[in-house]
Amino acid sequence: MPKIVLFGATGYTGRLTAEALVAQGESPVLVGRDAAALEKLAADLGGPPTAVADVAKPASLRALLERGDVLVTTVGPFLRYGEPALSAAISAGAHYIDSTGEGPFISTVFKRDGQARAAGSALLTAFGFDYVPGNLAAALALREAPAATRVDVGYFMQGPSTSGGTRASVAGMLFEQGFALRDGKVTPEPAGAHVRDFDVVGKTRTGVSVPGSEHFALTRSHPTLRTVDVYLGLPPAAARGLQIGSRLAALAGQLPPLRHGLEALLERTIKGSTGGPDARARARTRGWVVAQASNNSENPLATVTLAGGDPYTFTADIMAWAAHAALNGGLLDTGALGPVDAFGLDTLNDAVTASGWQRHEG
Ligand SMILES: NC(=O)c1ccc[n+]([C@@H]2O[C@H](COP(=O)([O-])OP(=O)(O)OC[C@H]3O[C@@H](n4cnc5c(N)ncnc54)[C@H](OP(=O)(O)O)[C@@H]3O)[C@@H](O)[C@H]2O)c1
Numbered sequence: 106m107p108k109i110v111l112f113g114a115t116g117y118t119g120r121l122t123a124e125a126l127v128a129q130g131e132s133p134v135l136v137g138r139d140a141a142a143l144e145k146l147a148a149d150l151g152g153p154p155t156a157v158a159d160v161a162k163p164a165s166l167r168a169l170l171e172r173g174d175v176l177v178t179t180v181g182p183f184l185r186y187g188e189p190a191l192s193a194a195i196s197a198g199a200h201y202i203d204s205t206g207e208g209p210f211i212s213t214v215f216k217r218d219g220q221a222r223a224a225g226s227a228l229l230t231a232f233g234f235d236y237v238p239g240n241l242a243a244a245l246a247l248r249e250a251p252a253a254t255r256v257d258v259g260y261f262m263q264g265p266s267t268s269g270g271t272r273a274s275v276a277g278m279l280f281e282q283g284f285a286l287r288d289g290k291v292t293p294e295p296a297g298a299h300v301r302d303f304d305v306v307g308k309t310r311t312g313v314s315v316p317g318s319e320h321f322a323l324t325r326s327h328p329t330l331r332t333v334d335v336y337l338g339l340p341p342a343a344a345r346g347l348q349i350g351s352r353l354a355a356l357a358g359q360l361p362p363l364r365h366g367l368e369a370l371l372e373r374t375i376k377g378s379t380g381g382p383d384a385r386a387r388a389r390t391r392g393w394v395v396a397q398a399s400n401n402s403e404n405p406l407a408t409v410t411l412a413g414g415d416p417y418t419f420t421a422d423i424m425a426w427a428a429h430a431a432l433n434g435g436l437l438d439t440g441a442l443g444p445v446d447a448f449g450l451d452t453l454n455d456a457v458t459a460s461g462w463q464r465h466e467g
Contacts, residue, residue, distance in 0.1 A: 109133040109428045110169055110199075112158065112190055113179035115142040117268040117381040118204055118233075121421035122179060123150060129429050133177070136169060163189035170197035172225070175431045177202045177424055181270055181377065182277040183210040191228070195220050200227045200431045204420055206235030207274055208296070208316025209281045215321045218441040228441040231318040232427055233420030234392075235260070237444045239319050239335060241457050242396035242409040244445045245464070247327050250406035253398035254331045258319055259303040259312040261338030263391045268381025268417065276371040279351075280358035283316040286333035291320050297351035299334060300344050305393045306410060306465060312336025313344040322443020387415035393465070413462030422460040430456075 109126060113119035114135035123146065126133045132153045137143050143155040158165040160180060166189060170176060176199050178190040183205040194201035195217060205211060214230035221228045231237075239258040247253060283296035299314040317335035324330050339347060358364050382390075393412050397405040413419060427448070430436070436447055444453055458464075 107171070107173035107175070107432055109175045109177060109432055110136055111177045111179075112136045112166060113181075115139060115146055116179055116378060117270055118417055118420055119179040120146060121417055122177060122204075122424050123153075125421040125425035126428065127151065127153065129425055131425070131429060133428070134169065136166070160186045160189045163193060166190060167193040167196060170194065170199045172198035174199040175202065175428045176200070177428050179204045179270075181205060181207075182274040183207050184274075184277050184281065188213070191217065194228070195224050195226050198224045198226055200229070200436065202229045202232045202424055202427050202431070204233045204424060205231050205274070206233065206271070207278050207281075208283055209278065211316065211318050211321065212284065212291070215441045222440040225439055227431065227436045227439050227447060229427060229431075229444065229447055230441065232424050232444065234416030236317040236319055236335065237423055237453075238394040238411050238413070238419075238457060238462050239317060239396060240322055240444045241450075241453055242394050242411050243319055243323055243333075243398070244326070244450050245454070246396045246398040246407040246409040247323070248450065249409075250398040251327075252329075253400060253406050254329060255399050255401065256319070256323060256330060256332070257301070257303075257334050257336070257397045257399070258317070259305070259310070259336040259338060259395045261303070261305050261310050261312070261393045261395070262416065264389045265392075265416065266382040266386050266390075268377075269375075269379030270377040270381070272375050273372075273377040276375040277368075279354045279371065280364050280368065283314070284320060285314065285316070286320045286324065286330065289324065289328075289331050295351050295355050297348040299336075300348055301336060303336070303338075303395045303397075305338075305395055306412065306467070310338050311341045311344045312338045313347050318443060321441070322446065325443060325446050381417060382415070387418055390415040392416065394462075410465040411457070411462045412465040413460075419460050419462060423456065426456045426460065
């Protein structure tokens, strides 16, 4: 019988995802590198099975997977640790869902599209707050304005706090190349190349451009799209600071010894596996995702705003939903898929709504 395998179960997002899966009635195999931590987690969750695997020993994960299984992985930073899980899923003919927000890793997953199709695997990358709601909001806006050639998506949070794993992943991306959709093609471009304002529920908020999954996913259903930009909301001064920082990082990245030294320093000082915001902090967080479909950025043809809460709870809930749906025949295709192509627009919309993110009318 195909099963759900959750890799990274003892991490911050992994534990939330394990709880969400169990709440859905699933009994996922909880996988991590620490047997004692896995046993404790399983006991807290009513006794789902456990198994030990380590990215340093890729065969240990591959041995747990069979054709038709669904591998959910939260083992990050993905640029450092993600590849073994991706390869294990494709090699087994299993479906694959990850929680990455790292643009260069998203690009790696979409490059495995052909291999995944041949293997009968569906690859669902960045299936968390980054970047499911933006794909959904963009697809809803494009349904209202199918002739649009441009989409701008902005992600905005109020009162967020971050996990150690998120900080480690952001640090690991500092010297990596970003991308954007230009002339219908995903094109290298530094993160932070653009800064722009959005109207977010009546308030002007500033975002800085980042590489997301929307750049790869939206053109499948909308091949006439020429331009896609994704923005991360930051206070204006921080957005400009990040823009300058990203240019300095790009310069430093061209000097290999300096880059390696700085990367090693960041890896030592900004660590994952250090927990994240507690339930009270998560309950205080609010967020909005705005998608504008247009023929130029000044005059939107359609705007869709989704409003919701904490990104970690959403990530856990939507990954648990996707794993359950994938296990039960809900996938519409194989290969590297965006969230809409994987499940269909209305089905995804219902799942995102059930996970606490709803369309803001007004
Ligand atoms: N897309 C989104 O919106 C979104 C939302 C949440 C998180 N994320 C991303 O998801 C990732 C995880 O975040 P997090 O907050 O859960 O971070 P975390 O607490 O640091 O979790 C990382 C997990 O990776 C595991 N790990 C590290 N090295 C390993 C190895 N050699 N073999 C096996 N497992 C290993 C850790 O194991 P131990 O438990 O044994 O330490 C831990 O379970 C990060 O990349 C983060 O950016 C994205």
